[in-house]
Amino acid sequence: MTAAVLEIDDALATYDPVMGLEVHVELNTKSKMFCGCPTEFGAPPNTQTCPVCLGLPGALPVVNAKAVESAIKIGLALNCEIAEWCRFARKNYFYPDMPKNFQTSQYDEPIAFNGWTEVVVDGETYRIEIERAHMEEDTGKSTHVGGATGRIHGASHSLVDYNRAGIPLIEIVTKTIEVPPAKAAAVARAYVSMLRDLLFALGVSDVRMDQGSLRCDANVSLKPHGSTVLGTRTETKNVNSFRSVERAVTYEITRQAAVLSSGGKILQETRHWHEDTGITTSGREKSDADDYRYFPEPDLVPVAPSREWVEELRATLPEAPSVRRARLQEDWGFTDLEMRDVINGNALEPIVATIELGVTPAAAKKWWLGELARSANESGHDLDALGVGPAEVAEVQKLVDDGTLNDKIARQVFEGLLAGEGTPAEIIEKRGLALVSDDSALLEAIDRAIAANPDVVEKVNSGKPAAAGALIGAVMKDMRGQADAAKVRQLLNEKLGI
Amino acid sequence: MSDLTRKTAAELAELMTSGQASSVEITQAHLDRIAAVDGDVHAFLHVDTEGALAQAKAVDGKRAAGEQLSPLAGVPLALKDVLTQEGVPTTAGSKILEGWKPPYDSTVVKRLKAAGIVILGKTNMDEFAMGSSTENSAYGTTHNPWDLNRIPGGSGGGSSAAISAYEAPLAIGTDTGGSIRQPGAFTGTVGVKPTYGGTSRYGLIALASSLDTPGPCARTTLDAALLHEAIAGYDPMDSTSINQPVPAVVEAARNGDVAGLRIGVVKELGGEGYQPGVEARFHEAVELLTKLGAEVVEVSCPHFEYALPAYYLILPSEASSNLAKFDAMRYGLRVGDDGTNSAETVTSLSREAGFGAEVKRRIILGTHALSSGYYDAYYGQAQKVRTLIARDFAKAYEQVDVLVSPATPTTAFAIGDRIDDPIAMYKNDLCTIPSNLAGNAAASFPCGLADEDGLPVGFHVMAPVMRDDLLYTVGAALESALAEQWGGVLMTKAPELEVTR
Numbered sequence: 001m002t003a004a005v006l007e008i009d010d011a012l013a014t015y016d017p018v019m020g021l022e023v024h025v026e027l028n029t030k031s032k033m034f035c036g037c038p039t040e041f042g043a044p045p046n047t048q049t050c051p052v053c054l055g056l057p058g059a060l061p062v063v064n065a066k067a068v069e070s071a072i073k074i075g076l077a078l079n080c081e082i083a084e085w086c087r088f089a090r091k092n093y094f095y096p097d098m099p100k101n102f103q104t105s106q107y108d109e110p111i112a113f114n115g116w117t118e119v120v121v122d123g124e125t126y127r128i129e130i131e132r133a134h135m136e137e138d139t140g141k142s143t144h145v146g147g148a149t150g151r152i153h154g155a156s157h158s159l160v161d162y163n164r165a166g167i168p169l170i171e172i173v174t175k176t177i178e179v180p181p182a183k184a185a186a187v188a189r190a191y192v193s194m195l196r197d198l199l200f201a202l203g204v205s206d207v208r209m210d211q212g213s214l215r216c217d218a219n220v221s222l223k224p225h226g227s228t229v230l231g232t233r234t235e236t237k238n239v240n241s242f243r244s245v246e247r248a249v250t251y252e253i254t255r256q257a258a259v260l261s262s263g264g265k266i267l268q269e270t271r272h273w274h275e276d277t278g279i280t281t282s283g284r285e286k287s288d289a290d291d292y293r294y295f296p297e298p299d300l301v302p303v304a305p306s307r308e309w310v311e312e313l314r315a316t317l318p319e320a321p322s323v324r325r326a327r328l329q330e331d332w333g334f335t336d337l338e339m340r341d342v343i344n345g346n347a348l349e350p351i352v353a354t355i356e357l358g359v360t361p362a363a364a365k366k367w368w369l370g371e372l373a374r375s376a377n378e379s380g381h382d383l384d385a386l387g388v389g390p391a392e393v394a395e396v397q398k399l400v401d402d403g404t405l406n407d408k409i410a411r412q413v414f415e416g417l418l419a420g421e422g423t424p425a426e427i428i429e430k431r432g433l434a435l436v437s438d439d440s441a442l443l444e445a446i447d448r449a450i451a452a453n454p455d456v457v458e459k460v461n462s463g464k465p466a467a468a469g470a471l472i473g474a475v476m477k478d479m480r481g482q483a484d485a486a487k488v489r490q491l492l493n494e495k496l497g498i
Numbered sequence: 499m500s501d502l503t504r505k506t507a508a509e510l511a512e513l514m515t516s517g518q519a520s521s522v523e524i525t526q527a528h529l530d531r532i533a534a535v536d537g538d539v540h541a542f543l544h545v546d547t548e549g550a551l552a553q554a555k556a557v558d559g560k561r562a563a564g565e566q567l568s569p570l571a572g573v574p575l576a577l578k579d580v581l582t583q584e585g586v587p588t589t590a591g592s593k594i595l596e597g598w599k600p601p602y603d604s605t606v607v608k609r610l611k612a613a614g615i616v617i618l619g620k621t622n623m624d625e626f627a628m629g630s631s632t633e634n635s636a637y638g639t640t641h642n643p644w645d646l647n648r649i650p651g652g653s654g655g656g657s658s659a660a661i662s663a664y665e666a667p668l669a670i671g672t673d674t675g676g677s678i679r680q681p682g683a684f685t686g687t688v689g690v691k692p693t694y695g696g697t698s699r700y701g702l703i704a705l706a707s708s709l710d711t712p713g714p715c716a717r718t719t720l721d722a723a724l725l726h727e728a729i730a731g732y733d734p735m736d737s738t739s740i741n742q743p744v745p746a747v748v749e750a751a752r753n754g755d756v757a758g759l760r761i762g763v764v765k766e767l768g769g770e771g772y773q774p775g776v777e778a779r780f781h782e783a784v785e786l787l788t789k790l791g792a793e794v795v796e797v798s799c800p801h802f803e804y805a806l807p808a809y810y811l812i813l814p815s816e817a818s819s820n821l822a823k824f825d826a827m828r829y830g831l832r833v834g835d836d837g838t839n840s841a842e843t844v845t846s847l848s849r850e851a852g853f854g855a856e857v858k859r860r861i862i863l864g865t866h867a868l869s870s871g872y873y874d875a876y877y878g879q880a881q882k883v884r885t886l887i888a889r890d891f892a893k894a895y896e897q898v899d900v901l902v903s904p905a906t907p908t909t910a911f912a913i914g915d916r917i918d919d920p921i922a923m924y925k926n927d928l929c930t931i932p933s934n935l936a937g938n939a940a941a942s943f944p945c946g947l948a949d950e951d952g953l954p955v956g957f958h959v960m961a962p963v964m965r966d967d968l969l970y971t972v973g974a975a976l977e978s979a980l981a982e983q984w985g986g987v988l989m990t991k992a993p994e995l996e997v998t999r
Contacts (some may be wrong), residue, residue, distance in 0.1 A: 055828075056582075057590070057600070057703040058604055058700065059700070059701070060699060060735060060736050060737065062735060062736075064736065090819050094825065094845070096825070099828065101817050102822055142809065158841070160827075294866055299737060299738065301706075301738060384814055389866050
């Protein structure tokens, strides 16, 4: 069922959006949060389990020290205070994919709290306040079979995979985000994108949104311009791409505005995001009366990271994103505008990685922004979900550098890469794309061009060598672009004796 | 009855070392005894005949091969059904776990097996250890071998009855509010609750995580100490385990020298509500210790009176969360899974059928106590009381080395007597609960029979955290002094079951 929505401009003409973002990050520790089971993604169901993560009677948790280390690093990178003493708590509720029917999490004593970070949108920097970052365990994964929607309602039965149960999670919660209304959705997207880059740089997570290792819940409410009273919020769960974060926030603004302006009330509820249709639908009604009966986890002892350890970890942090951006811009010699395009296109990390493989900054930017970001935008994918990475870009550029390809043909190779036609070499082979470097074929084409353009030849001969450009163009056209223009010029000059 | 079942664990170990008996013979003798008397006593829920004999045979083989064996290798033991043993049915006394065979060994079982101790089977208990009589077991009540019409105590009534009925020389219990010590007192045996964290909880089906403590049950102080040493010590699988050496319990049990030991009699644990025969035996025991050179003073622990209400908030709160996992999804009883019911309904039907009345009562209590708006008044307040009780102990231990009291206000009561009165039932644990709340070590040792009913009375000793050795010092002193009077340990006065029946 599709709800009525207002146009975004109309919505923002009356209401200011207020957001809060909760991001769940799966850590890339080798073992789970409270047991020794492996954490690799994609193993056959229920093969990475033990009595502890299955919650069997009698089993007990033991905290993964590496996960605590990652949590502290994340807290520090988000400018948080790190608790001198904190505890885990049990969040009690029933769900079949949660083996113990409580989640071991943190409640009023998070490991990291009171932080901030910054995001850049259209060249403007926005500060985001961080409420807390806390440790918890993931649940299992339910698959509902036999229904039309894949949801539990209407399903004939459900399958549960506990491989994911107990994977360490860090939940990062922002304070209320209030930015210029027109920027809200873009700021939400930029925040998640910035977190991805930050967590990647910290090396604490695979940060693969497509595999669920980075998941965003977006809380959105509206209030009339000038009001100081917060509206009722909805929580849109599991928004799993940067673009979807922006779309989901925009959708909720337009939906809530439609409800409010027709005199309706917003229900406090969780909502499901539908990637395909771009809408949210009602999930579970949620109220402040939801009672998880939190209490300190009696099976675990408090976590009390020493200040020395915290400082040791602080010393290992990579430079802050804003500092790093400034340094890279200078190293690369990009203008402010060029750098802004890189950031807005989410292309910073891929460009860094491509340059590390020996490609010049200009060439890396050209391919990532000119070809790949454009294609991602057109197809509605995130840049890292295209299936083309820094290694492929570097390989293509190497072929350009050695004269096998020119830029124009290289674009066709990228087309092939995006279409999944294989490696650059395979695509060149299949599509017959390599530059013709056989002199005889070029010379024949040059002869044809000379024969077809006697007037141009006469101009050249009468002392206007610049006119030869038209002949080069003709040769390239004849060769359907598959020739190295510099080579053509050289041969033509020899032929014409200039 | 075979002579072998009358021996202590230490004597059986000696018989095996000297080649006078094999573990298979000893194990078989106890299996025979179980076959003969357990129909009346009902200490066991599951007897693992094949597994026990195989274990015994393996130990005999190792001994024949000249391998170095631990002190209790080959001695049989009864295991409370709340600890997991791989492949052996484990129910925690509940229908909801009927038929469940755990895929893993608890740490206690791992250590028993490593020590070559032969596990005869699983003993009866109140469902999920909630009770003081075994009457809350889903599988019937255990009978007290001293008087089959009486309860053996609980929740570990099965373990204490098994050793009291000579079905096993040793047993493992778990003590959350007195579940080792109270049955020990009621059956004339020794029951020790080690320091919380001194024995591992890994594989112990949790009742209240912050209170549960596995410990030894035996007919003599030395046997209890030997078993204590075999199962205790740091376990990386249990975060609340204490990473310190095991106190020298065996040495303490062999010495038993109380000369100069400062003993505090807890003023608040006596008087009104205590059976005269219990108080008489208790005070005689205190006098005996004085004669042996102990310095006895009276000590006040003013907050002990709040221990019972605090306990009955903390325990149900933790239990309500610990028992949430029993939802029929992964193991155990499943009711109503006929393809028409939702998962929620199946869970509901299974819990309705699988949990007994006392379990339901405590889940409801705990769920309420943790609810938003009530948490501070109930759970939060109870935790404060807990802190005050720990301070009472700390203050008392500035003056004395150990504290003593009767283990229970009364002797074993008749089956059915208190089953309809939860408060009367809860009061059984008045003396034992404070030690659980503070995490202290504590034990009950036999100190005679009450004049009114001729039933055993327990002498309760409490010692500071990781001073479990002091319990054995007092227990051993008392035991040897009383043995001189009685011509043996108290258990020798127990009725002969085959003769009486």
